[in-house]
Amino acid sequence: xxxxxxxxxxxxxxxxxxxxxxxxxxxxxxxxxxxxxxxxxxxxxxxxxxxxxxxxxxxxxxxxxxxxxxxxxxxxxxxxxxxxxxxxxxxxxxxxxxxxxxxxxxxxxxxxxxxxxxxxxxxxxxxxxxxxxxxxxxxxxxxxxxxxxxxxxxxxxxxxxxxxxxxxxxxxxxxxxxxxxxxxxxxxxxxxxxxxxxxxxxxxxxxxxxxxxxx
Amino acid sequence: xxxxxxxxxxxxxxxxxxxxxxxxxxxxxxxxxxxxxxxxxxxxxxxxxxxxxxxxxxxxxxxxxxxxxxxxxxxxxxxxxxxxxxxxxxxxxxxxxxxxxxxxxxxxxxxxxxxxxxxxxxxxxxxxxxxxxxxxxxxxxxxxxxxxxxxxxxxxxxxxxxxxxxxxxxxxxxxxxxxxxxxxxxxxxxxxxxxxxxxxxxxxxxxxxxxxxxxxxxxxxxxxxxxxxxxxxxxxxxxxxxxxx
Numbered sequence: 001x002x003x004x005x006x007x008x009x010x011x012x013x014x015x016x017x018x019x020x021x022x023x024x025x026x027x028x029x030x031x032x033x034x035x036x037x038x039x040x041x042x043x044x045x046x047x048x049x050x051x052x053x054x055x056x057x058x059x060x061x062x063x064x065x066x067x068x069x070x071x072x073x074x075x076x077x078x079x080x081x082x083x084x085x086x087x088x089x090x091x092x093x094x095x096x097x098x099x100x101x102x103x104x105x106x107x108x109x110x111x112x113x114x115x116x117x118x119x120x121x122x123x124x125x126x127x128x129x130x131x132x133x134x135x136x137x138x139x140x141x142x143x144x145x146x147x148x149x150x151x152x153x154x155x156x157x158x159x160x161x162x163x164x165x166x167x168x169x170x171x172x173x174x175x176x177x178x179x180x181x182x183x184x185x186x187x188x189x190x191x192x193x194x195x196x197x198x199x200x201x202x203x204x205x206x207x208x209x210x211x212x213x214x215x
Numbered sequence: 216x217x218x219x220x221x222x223x224x225x226x227x228x229x230x231x232x233x234x235x236x237x238x239x240x241x242x243x244x245x246x247x248x249x250x251x252x253x254x255x256x257x258x259x260x261x262x263x264x265x266x267x268x269x270x271x272x273x274x275x276x277x278x279x280x281x282x283x284x285x286x287x288x289x290x291x292x293x294x295x296x297x298x299x300x301x302x303x304x305x306x307x308x309x310x311x312x313x314x315x316x317x318x319x320x321x322x323x324x325x326x327x328x329x330x331x332x333x334x335x336x337x338x339x340x341x342x343x344x345x346x347x348x349x350x351x352x353x354x355x356x357x358x359x360x361x362x363x364x365x366x367x368x369x370x371x372x373x374x375x376x377x378x379x380x381x382x383x384x385x386x387x388x389x390x391x392x393x394x395x396x397x398x399x400x401x402x403x404x405x406x407x408x409x410x411x412x413x414x415x416x417x418x419x420x421x422x423x424x425x426x427x428x429x430x431x432x433x434x435x436x437x438x439x440x441x442x443x444x445x446x447x448x449x450x451x452x453x454x455x456x457x458x459x460x
Contacts, residue, residue: 017308018447022421023232024398025412029329033321033347033383040332041345045274071245084391096266105266112333130259131220141261145396148242150233150415175253204246214252215262215392
């Protein structure tokens with residue numbers, strides 16, 4: 001345990017466990033580290049980016065797009081978004097590999113000099129059971145990081161054409177206000193690159209504020 | 216790998232983390248939710264699983280910022296600045312090592328300038344420095360980067376606000392529940408207590424835990440100083456009762 005000694009600086013006297021490393025904002029230059037093309041840096045051999053599915057992936061190809069809006073109604077152009085979702089069969093596949101036909105994890109950030117829209121190319125996820133065996137509606141978990149966000153914000157993207165599944169989703173129903181549930185429902189928005197596109201504009205604050213989760 | 220639906224993590228202490236609304240850090244004012252977070256009493260597979268990267272091929276110099284960026288040929292030289300090693304261990308709150316997890320980092324160069332389209336600071340770019348690294352922890356949770364010490368830089372929050380020297384650090388951990396981005400500061404930096412971003416933390420000990428310590432023994436003589444930065448991810452409870460479920 002001597003290797004752990006410096007950690008004692010983190011534990012308070014009497015604590016039975018260490019404290020989690022506290023969060024700090026990802027800052028305005030998050031792209032250098034996690035979204036290299038947006039920063040203007042050359043790509044490495046493997047970058048985790050916004051194409052979760054290749055042509056070979058099983059399931060319905062879709063695009064997800066959106067913006068993030070701040071409390072003044074302005075688009076957050078330096079937002080950085082991570083997506084995590086099940087495959088078309090409703091299974092989470094943990095092992096990320098650039099050779100997989102489908103990865104359940106991806107990252108996106110708008111071009112810093114453009115309109116502030118993020119997007120993912122993916123497949124529609126299947127239904128997953130919650131920890132008590134109830135079916136959740138198809139959804140994509142979204143995590144938001146940016147300058148001015150001190151600790152990641154977690155929300156979910158649901159699909160408007162899954163009305164029945166949405167109505168019985170235990171996580172959507174954990175949101176007391178039916179009106180606020182709507183802030184997580186992406187609307188069908190035409191096509192993008194020839195596949196159905198869904199749009200979710202996320203509001204950080206104020207009227208229409210998106211639901212964010214603690215878990 | 217089978218998924219254990221009774222997996223459970225220590226609740227995140229949101230008083231220990233910075234609050235969303237921290238008015239001295241001005242950008243947080245319009246970017247902080249006003250509604251309460253919705254607490255999931257029963258986190259699901261979505262929150263209890265997450266991506267792993269042990270099969271993802273990282274490049275040989277991905278954790279070596281002295282070598283992983285060159286505008287010209289290798290003969291063009293090394294980045295300017297104080298050569299340092301950043302190393303440490305990723306463990307969970309119960310001191311259990313977090314193996315094979317992705318640790319990513321990014322930073323300014325020795326002059327305090329980021330290689331980013333939007334950084335307009337008058338300090339020059341370094342033709343031999345990109346400022347990005349990534350690595351996987353080993354079996355025991357250890358990670359290591361070689362880089363140069365970043366410089367402090369001014370930022371438009373107050374009239375004369377400066378960021379202490381810092382490195383941004385991103386950790387995946389074992390699930391979406393452990394995902395974390397933070398910043399590493401350097402022991403003895405007088406700008407630490409003056410920084411409104413650092414001061415979003417309400418607890419002096421929280422700031423201490425983000426301060427990397429000089430470790431002379433791990434330094435390389437005539438080469439590079441070493442700074443130790445241990446990272447703690449949310450603790451995962453052992454599931455004693457799963458068989459009775």
